[in-house]
Amino acid sequence: MTFTIRILRAFLRAGTGIAFAVLIGAVTIQVVGRSFVGSSPVWTEELTRFALLYLAGFGTGLALLSGDLVNVDLVSEGMPGAWPWRLRLLSAALVLGFCALLIGAAWRFTAIGAMQTSPAMAVPMNYVHGSVLLLLAMLALAALARLIAMLTGASDGRPENLLGETK
Template sequence: MTRFLKYGTIISTYLLVASVLLQIYARFFMDNTPAWTEEASRLFFIYTMSFAAGLALKNNYYVYLELFYDNMNLRSQKVLMVLIYVGIVLLFTLMSYASFKFVQLGIPEKSPSMKISMSIAFFSMFIMAASICFFAIIDILKIFKDLK
């Protein structure tokens, strides 16, 4: 899962940079700028964030309030983290379920300039939700393992 998300993040980031560079080049050196580059940039940005969200949770890159957390004893810290991760799992499980319905709604819809199914763009929501759930569950299991 980690490898899939890393490669997805890297590839979508490179594609984002390439589409932006093409946009810049076209505006300065071409008579007509390709209309699809702005939409492609948006899509690649969304996928970059979706692939990276789970990795950010795995590597503890999200910001949290340390003032209260650092003043708690170790057991209270672990209980709080389990409660937070359970909340994350519940929220993103709901998002995973809802994203499938959203993808189905996007199948007949086409993007304005690239003419691809909007379900491709909406599928990024599932990738984000599933990867965050996956790593939150792993973190819950690690905390329970440490409690023993």
């Protein structure tokens, strides 16, 4: 299981890094164009939006795997016994359930995009809409990995690097 999580984590990190590099490149072209040339290419606006969507698509699953996704644990972690573990398990199960419910709609949304193109870049919009499908799929995979790791005892579902903790 840990090997699978490592592969998934490496894939998500690579996707996040590539999306962030594209975002940095597009914004740099915009800034240089506006500052020194007087205008920037129109396609940089679209590319920036698309890169942000893919950044969220890859980064959300990565954040869930590492425990860096927003978590409200003030109440749950103060509960006695195994209750914090149970609530973390329930949370992962609910995330997986919601993702499973939404993946079908995201698939249809992505398929509709094949009939449209972006105005400036002329990219089929299914590639852009696919970022929503990617987000849900990666979040579902991360939640499933967390569930399996917790049920097998490989993890307790807590964030990997809590502030103030030393290893």
